[in-house]
Amino acid sequence: MFNVLLGNIVLIAILVFMYLGSLVLNTVLGTYHNISNLKENFSKEKLIAGAIRGGIVLVGALGITVLISLLPEVLAAFGLAAETALIEGLSTAAIAGVMGSTILRYLGDALKKFYTILGYNKEEV
DSSP: OHHHHHHTHHHHHHHHHHHHHHHHHHHHHHHHHHHHTSOOOOOHHHHHHHHHHHHHHHHHHHHHHHHHHTHHHHHHHTTOOOOHHHHHHHHHHHHHHHHHHHHHHHHHHHHHHHHHHHTOOTTTO
């Protein structure tokens, strides 16, 4: 389990920083949009709830990453022989896919808010 995780620690760290960056961008643009365009008051409770929700998503994605990295050991425990390089490659791709999907979701939401701030209609976005 730890071989795949340690082998991909740089990739996982980069993906976590990208996730945190996309979460912060989404939060900042959403806050600005709500205050300027929707004329809402700043809500500390909404900001904290969003940060908690983002933290839960990050913990969930990292948990899935750890479970995926267990795949080679599970196969070995059941006596299934598989090429180690292939399994590690699939684990790496799955790790990148799980983290990448969360990053893309938050970046997509941030871009929609950014275009709305710039004055584009929903049909144009």
